[in-house]
Amino acid sequence: MRRSKGSVLVAVAIVGTVSAVAYPVFYSYPNRNAAAAAAVPTGDTVTTQWGPLTPMDRDLIIRVRLAGLWELPAGQQALERSGSKSVREAADHLIKGHTDLDKRSRIIAAKLGVELPNQPNAQQQGWLDEMTAAKTEAEYNKTWANLLRAAHGKIFPAIAAVRNNTRNTLVRQLASDANQTVLDHITILEGTGEIDFAQIADGSVSGTASPTGPPPPVPGQIVQPAPAAEPSTNPDVRSKPSPTTPGLVPTGRPDPEELNKDQGEPAIQ
């Protein structure tokens, strides 16, 4: 009897140990599945006449479409509910910009055979509900601007990654266009003065690695101003630098149909 008690004890200890080891791996890492699912769009790379189309490319087309599906109603609602001039101006940019991008994403999706959603996703629906539920106008303006700014800020580096990586000429142009429109929207949303930048910074860092970068400046120690980096010869240059004033990021671009001439549309259909 003593002996079997001992065996039970040992067995319980082994089960306990194994589950304790397994627990953090399987259960406790919060949102681990969500994080993994969000990280990698799935599917195969397919060949098209405009170059290979990867899952990342399709993901961008769909995200541009989804952005229009919730930001257009959000922009329209702000025009109805907000009396703030700067919020209404931002809403105006959102409506113009996403009407334009939506047209581009639909044309490209049709050419590439990508199926587009026709409803905002559950998360975006939740954001619209949050805006609708805001009680006062001040609360409305703050909720509206911060939800939209956060969404634009998340997609902005993702657009840049696709712009760099894609081998598809149509997606390349869409990424350039989306980059310009999203930077305009980010800038104009910040112009409302409602943005909580600390919250955006906290929500955007991930992982546990320390950020890399040079050490902080030493207080009281003034560094020497650096000399200008200038051409050593005197080259004959004629182009203009591209930086623009905030809120004036140009969104007037050629009509999407015009892209075809430049974008590898075959001469014979």
Next chain:
Amino acid sequence: MRRINGSVIASLALVVTVGALAFPVWSYADRSGTAQANMAAGTVSTQWGPLTAADRDLIIRVRLAGLWELPAAEQAMQRSKSAKVKEAADHLIVGHKDLDQRVRAVAEQLNVELPNQPNAQQQGFLQQMSNATDDQYDRVWANLLRSAHGKIFPAIGTVRNMTENTLVRQLASDTNQTVLDHITMLEKTGQVDFDAIANGTI
């Protein structure tokens, strides 16, 4: 007495084991704050808002870009016979002269020390261009520059989103515009190997 000692040791060992197993579970509760804590560690406050390590990294990278891309573009003006390469070089010179002026103003205000020489990797890129034969020159030139611009482009987007510093925010917007222009101009040379860019082999 011996038996009691043995039990005490065994119990202690069990407690330590269970404690060691439980520790990672407990520390996961804290993990969501780790990234924020690491970011805060390298952050200093300025009158234009907090300045993070990532902010300073962008400032240095914009400066470094000018330090190697200006000589690279000047070299192409002299060596390349392609009008498109020369046009891209024109954009690089004008764009990086402008950005360099902006980044020096920002660095002076924020008291960030700037390098005055390209880094070792960038010196290597310049060397590769200089060593290229005339037939290979346009291709080597356009691909090295396109790859470098493509790598910094998403990093600019990240800083543009999350910086709390108004000077860095404006610099990131300006850099985004210039870098997208340069990427586009470099691609128009027709020399860019998109497979190599996608596979990260340049």
